[in-house]
Amino acid sequence: MCGIVGLYLKDPALEPRLGALFEPMLVSMADRGPDSAGFAVYGDEVGDGMLKFTLQNADPALDWDALVAGLTRDLDAAIDWFRNASAVVLKTRAAEADVRNWLADNAPDTRLMSVGRSIEILKGVGHPKLVADRFSLAQMHGSHIIGHTRMATESGVSMEGSHPFTTGEDLCLVHNGSLSNHNRLRLTLERAGIRFQTDNDSEVAAAYLSERMSRGETLTEALEAAIDDLDGFFTFTIGTRDGFAVLRDPIACKPAVLAETDAFVAMASEYRALAKLPGIAHARVWEPEPGRVYVWEHSTRASMQETGT
Amino acid sequence: MRTISLSETSVREVNRQLHDQTAELAEAQWRITDPEGRHALACGLDQTLEVEIDGHAGYYCAGMNQKARVTINGMAGVGVAENMMSGQVRVKGNASQSAGATAHGGLLVVEGDASARCGISMKGVDIVVGGSVGHLSAFMGQAGRLVVCGDAGEALGDSIYEARLYVRGSVKSLGADCVEKAMRDEHLAELRDLLDAAGIDARAEDFRRYGSARELYNFKVDNADEY
Structure with missing residues (x-):
């Protein structure tokens, strides 16, 4: 089943309340996905030439100070960092490949959750309310956020199998549905140099989009291609550094509802998740059309591109 | 109250x-x-x-x-x-999706748009939609009337039996065995009654009628090679 939710702010005045507005959205979809939950929050962007790395390790006794000290010493790069429960966020000028290789050699149990200038992905096994509390979701600031509550079908219940999935800088995806051609697509993408962390179908969808966008396609173009190339059932919500997108398969097997006001765009599997948003009573509320790409981007703030087949 | x-x-x-x-x-x-x-x-x-x-x-x-x-x-x-x-x-x-699915009677009015599969397997209900409907609307419709004041999506009336469909706007495509039919006086009259009952201001003359070609009712020997 699974539940997906997303909130994209058009009014910057709401940014300090992003987490507080989003937490009830995620928790309300716990009925659709009680196994595990996760979210990708965008904000607190680092400057040019810098990257944010979100790491996670299940061991509460892990000595993060020592890990960061080792990274700083070996990569010879200053690291600004903070801890959030089982995760830490590093801000550094170090290159992604160097950080990735260092972790593989020195801290193989520590997982790299996301890389980018804006994105932080936090996820884990457990009821969505527990996951939200663990990472103090309600306190978070930012410009947009997408989340997922999981009822596992395609792979085991684990932190790795929970959403969102990311395979490229600042890009991530949450998925309700199941893809039927993900194995073949994974092989093709691996040949194109994409690295996979799981055998999950949704990770393949994320990788498909990152691979196309790495070749210069826009988010809209990559999603239009996905309509033809991905076989199966899907409602996707996608986050990029400054964008937010929704796409449903042409048969529309999985539910979705969108709401838009002057202040925000919100997406959810069911309207229940949107019921507490401010001004929702006067929002435009509709079901996104199947096979139609909906994209909002901050570069074109308050304007929407809609295309479709 | x-x-x-x-x-x-x-x-x-x-x-x-x-x-x-x-x-x-x-x-x-x-x-x-x-x-x-x-x-x-x-x-x-x-x-x-x-x-x-x-x-x-x-x-x-x-x-x-x-x-x-x-x-x-x-x-x-x-x-x-x-x-x-x-x-x-x-x-x-x-x-x-699936507004009025399998309904046997009564009147369903959607003043806005209805998504995919509106009136799927309808069995006698009347449905009046002020806006547009999504794909596969009135799929396997058996009886009743579906009125769409906007447009209809792909495969309207696929595998339809006897429901009558009225659409004012465009139809993206008709489903299997669904065809456009002549709008006779009795159809204009029933459409006016439906629009009145729904409280929707529209001219019956602006609509087109669709229904079953009745080619899928029985086994046809011409199709034997398909099996």
């Missing part, structure tokens, strides 16, 4: 109070506030109640309705008025 807030009373309790009206119709008018997208609101009513739902409803609102008039002052989730037998359900906003 009795007003109940779903922020204070559970869906099950509200539905129980509405069902209790079966035995004794003590309170005919109800207003339900704070629905917040909850599922299965006002389901299985079987008395001449007037129920107003003040906000957006979740899945299967007013399902299996008999006799009651249910108005949703907002949007409706999947399967509004599914399997309705009689009465009237009005959605002031948009409706999600």
Whole structure:
């Protein structure tokens, strides 16, 4: 089943309340996905030439100070960092490949959750309310956020199998549905140099989009291609550094509802998740059309591109 | 009129109070506030109640309705008025998929758009949509009328039996065995009645009629090679 939710702010005045507005959205979809939950929050962007790395390790006794000290010493790069429960966020000028290789050699149990200038992905096994509390979701600031509550079908219940999935800088995806051609697509993408962390179908969808966008396609173009190339059932919500997108398969097997006001765009599997948003009573509320790409981007703030087949 | 807030009373309790009206119709008018997208609101009513739902409803609102008039002052989730037998359900906003699915009778009015599979397997219901409908609407429709004041999506009336479809705007494509048919006087008359009943201001002459070509009813020996 699974539940997906997303909130994209058009009014910057709401940014300090992003987490507080989003937490009830995620928790309300716990009925659709009680196994595990996760979210990708965008904000607190680092400057040019810098990257944010979100790491996670299940061991509460892990000595993060020592890990960061080792990274700083070996990569010879200053690291600004903070801890959030089982995760830490590093801000550094170090290159992604160097950080990735260092972790593989020195801290193989520590997982790299996301890389980018804006994105932080936090996820884990457990009821969505527990996951939200663990990472103090309600306190978070930012410009947009997408989340997922999981009822596992395609792979085991684990932190790795929970959403969102990311395979490229600042890009991530949450998925309700199941893809039927993900194995073949994974092989093709691996040949194109994409690295996979799981055998999950949704990770393949994320990788498909990152691979196309790495070749210069826009988010809209990559999603239009996905309509033809991905076989199966899907409602996707996608986050990029400054964008937010929704796409449903042409048969529309999985539910979705969108709401838009002057202040925000919100997406959810069911309207229940949107019921507490401010001004929702006067929002435009509709079901996104199947096979139609909906994209909002901050570069074109308050304007929407809609295309479709 | 009795007003109940779903922020204070559970869906099950509200539905129980509405069902209790079966035995004794003590309170005919109800207003339900704070629905917040909850599922299965006002389901299985079987008395001449007037129920107003003040906000957006979740899945299967007013399902299996008999006799009651249910108005949703907002949007409706999947399967509004599914399997309705009689009465009237009005959605002031948009409706999600499978609106009026399998319904046998009564009138469903969606003032906004209805998504895919509107009137799927309809069995006698009348559905009037002020806006457009999504793909596979009236799929396997057996009886009843579907009126669409906007456009219809792909595969309208696929595998249709005897339901009559009226569309004012464009039809993206017709489904298997669904064809355009002549609009005769009796069709204009019934369309006017449906638009009147729905309270929608539109000219019957602007609509086109679609229905079954009746080619899929029986096995045809010409198709033997397909098996």
